[in-house]
Amino acid sequence: MNKLLEVLGIDVGYGDELFVFAASLHLAKGEIGCLLGPSGCGKTTLLRAIAGFEPVRRGCIRLAGKEVSSVVGTVPPERRQVGMVFQDFALFPHLSVADNIAFGIHHWPASKRRARVNELLQLVGLPNYGANYPHALSGGQQQRVALARAMAPKPRLLLLDEPFSSLDVELREVLAREVRRILSHEEITGLLVTHDQNEAFATADRIAVMQAGHILQCDTPYNLYHQPSNRQVADFIGQGVLLPARVSGSSELDTPLGRLTGELPEGLVTGSLVDVLVRPDDLLIDPACSLQAEVIDKVFRGAMFLYTLRLPDGHKLLCQAHSHADREIGSQIGLRPDFDHLVVFPRDA
């Protein structure tokens, strides 16, 4: 049994209102997880319940197999050995950087404590900043100190609440990758909260997509993109369009793009109406193809163009193409569907 964190069907709320409903997820030791969702979806509430700041109304939370939260009671945060990095970093303004990092290990022997602080300052790339005070640091530096402080007591689980949201966009990606490196170096299991997919993809092994208090899907980034288990996830993760289609055989669909073949989920009756997910990378531009579409918009992305196309029957599609050729808006291009696999959602009757 290697599950460090198990969240089993918990409800969390403030006052009379619930913000998290029947949420379940688990993380193996050393894994980095992520709660991804728009703001107000309950991801921070879920994180605070795992940290022990909020009691659960239903279900339970286990850390290393021991129950720490249930309706019976809550182990207070100071006794969970769970570290947390806050959105605003929450560095103690009256303490130096070194004292901030040493805050959670004040009971260690002085020499060991000093060694740990120096080790962490090295690890986060601030070796000479121990004597500085937080207000003298830049946002990115404060972020690193907050990370070092949370990791100092060697927590079993490190929670990060939107840790990069107050930083510049350029800095975010660098730090997201660095956090990954640092966590794996320290062999710490991590759980990150963010609303930014790129951040989630860059950092996490497993991502739980949340919406309106529910976890919609919990999976690897690859699977979330290629195998979304429902419409909301398909819509939220990556770009793409849902096209109406009709099941025309055990592994055939009739779509505005023509007949597509591929494995279909079980239980689909021939003749029933469905939607098929079309990602920008599922379409290739091929002048030899008879299927024509009109370019109605384009975004230059450096190596790629992202075109918005309109089919003769009016359906709009997104298509990604190399930027070697620049197609004019209004021009007609030939399209060739290139599906690796089909993602299909039945229509609600």
Next chain:
Amino acid sequence: MTVSLLAAPQSSSQRVDLWRGGVVLTALLLALPVIVIFSFIFVPAGEVWLHLQQTVLGEYVSNSLWLMLGVGIGVLAIGIPAAWMVSLCEFPGRQFFSWALLLPLAMPAYIIAYTYTGMLDFAGPVQSLLRSSFGWEYGDYWFPELRSLPGAISMLSLVLYPYVYLLSRAAFLEQSICVLEVSRTLGTGPWRGFFRVALPLARPAIITGLSLALMETLADYGTAQYFGLTTFTTGIFRTWFGLGDPAAAAQLSAVLLGFVFVLIMLERWSRRRARFHHTSTRYSHLPRYDLRGWRRTGAIVGCSIPLLFGFLLPALQLAYWAWETTGEWLRADFFVLLANSLWVAAITAVLAVALALFMAYGRRLRPARSVRFAVRLAGLGYAIPGTVIAIGVILPFAWLDNSFDTFMRRQFDISTGLILSGTLAALIFAYCVRFLAVSLNTVEAGLGKIKPSMDDAARSLGLSPLRVLREVHMPIMRGSLLTALLLVFVDTLKELPATLILRPFNFNTLAVRAFELASDEQLASSASAALAIVLAGIVPVILLSRTIGRSRPGMKTAVNKCRPAKLAE
């Protein structure tokens, strides 16, 4: 120390009780005097009460109302123009006046009252000068009698206008530049700008200041007593000491509380409205009206008058008297008096700040409705006159003492006598009830500036809530704690009526001595003690003006939330 740390989950209800229960109980204890007074509404009226009702009650009510009306007009007439001039006009000395106009706050009303009495009576310097200049004799001329209702109104207005000044000045500065600039681009001059834009926007703040000043007026004992006016506070004293009827005194206090609650509602209501009056949060340098010619002179004279009469003249007179009588007061017993005052004030300050910290932090940890209500209840004391609090303290304490004595005599044949009544404990408890709000406001403002994520960060690093308070909050808010200590210290030093009623036998403070000597017409001899109180009172005024200077744009925390140092009654 790994997995073993994961102790069995604590029942959440069990943990709630420690903080929630503690805060609620403390609040109830601090609200005890008010609750006791209120309960006397339901005690059947005794003979004395009926007598009071037939004879003097009407006079108490009408005198108190006239006093409130007069002081209300007085503080508005002084406070608003002064605030307008220093915040929106430019003239030489503006910066000096903007803080110096707060100085009368340091002058307790009873001290200014007898200082002016000394200056203006028949043998005083003013009348003597008039007589010698014009060759008049006694009876040749008319001179206004200070010991009268108009006299008391002017004395109280002179020292209470800073409440209105302070809050309306804050409101004028808070009015974002946009509103005033827009009105100027629309062709509004200084006068119209004042009446059409600035004044309506500042109205809630002005009403708040006014209600604070009127609470002080209702609480005043020293001035009314010294001038021989029969108001509620003097009536309560007379009923208590003269007629010896605690029930009637408590019932009289309950009526006074009714007046006070109207003012509390007024204050709460206007503070709530003030929030909606914020038009924009952008602040920058205010372009002031540059005054020239007669307007400039007018502004300087206008600002000088309240400062001169409210502080400089009486302070100089006190200093002169103290200098004149050096040989008389510079003796050992003055220093005993000083020591008494200082250490009682110090104990009170430490206790009140510790209680405030406990309650404010308890509310932060458990923002349940019951806790929020309890904290609010405990903070009501600032509005309750010291006389009322004293009666509300002495009644339950005496009852406790008597019950315990009876019990001990019956069970063990031992008479315990009075354990709580007439002790310093009772006095300090009353001070805490009265001044908790002062420390609570300051501590809460300080605590509010610490982000909740600080608590969470420290908790997740393994600290219990109590240690978070000690190692994170207290060091960060050291400044606020010191300010709170100082404010309560000075307020306690100046407190008069509760001290008069509750002090232990043979225990004197500076305020009591100053008042007693003055009542015995030994004005000059009382000056040394009075001067010491005034000097101590300047400290919070300096603190206050520094806070204002620092926090010019976001005045809300500095002034609206932190109630200025209170005047002694």
